[in-house]
Amino acid sequence: MVAFIISVRKISFVNEKGGSGKTTLTINIGAYIASRGKKVLILDMDPQGHIGKSLGLDVKKIDDTIFDALVNEDLKLTDVIRKTSLKNLDIAPSNKFLTDFVINVASHEDRHLKLTKKIDQLNGYDYLLIDCPPSLGLLTVNILLAVTEVIIPVSLTFLALDGCAEIVDTVRTIKRNFAKNDLDITMVVPTFYRNTNMANAILEKLRTYFGNRVSDTIIKFDVKIDQSQSFGKTIYEFAPDSTGAKMMGELAKEVMAIGEGRLKPN
């Protein structure tokens, strides 16, 4: 008998620096991968609730969010997961109540593993994509313990490298303190690229430090991307022929290729 091992990719989009493109990449990469026939779940671990908002959901009005599943032993993630208008793409939305997570679980011994435990109950997905908050607190520790891959979107602006160094440190600390040996930074994605001396210099530094882990696709500014979110749509629904849609598609293919054994060398 042939045994098939079905492994789910667990990918987090992390950068403590706000506005670096985490949510935009999570949604559009998720939508692209779903359109290739893979089952995708996006988990919104940011109290800003931007995943739901970007997909046209009024997150303020949702009763059961990822917060409820995390703090309630009796709730499963499947109880808060919603289908989207896109085939194969589901989301576990959040809203501002997720800020209460830290205080809610402060005295629990397993507070770092709340998300891991809930994810372990899931099946049927090929990809779990997690959108992170712009901070490195307990929510992010939960995320880093629950995933195996970290993708860092880096906006090519002044101070961007500071944020990167923080994440590298945090990943190292998590690996060491929690013996989480299967966690790696698998991709660094330059975002908001403009052809300026400063952007090119930052890009060069990223390539020197992260080598091949810097994605071949560089995400440029495209107003259609911003507009698509304001209309509650993915870039493929809003402007399928735009530069933004092409860039996101190329990047999503690179992300899928990591899983096909083409892990970029460190």
Ligand SMILES: Nc1ncnc2c1ncn2[C@@H]1O[C@H](COP(=O)(O)OP(=O)(O)OP(=O)(O)O)[C@@H](O)[C@H]1O
């Ligand atoms: N390539 C792009 N071109 C134009 N606008 C973009 C692009 N990428 C992202 N944006 C816009 O920039 C803003 C910030 O992006 P996004 O929300 O993805 O960042 P974030 O890292 O998730 O932010 P936060 O840290 O607040 O969660 C959004 O309004 C988004 O629509």
Ligand SMILES: [Mg+2]
């Ligand atoms: Mg965001």
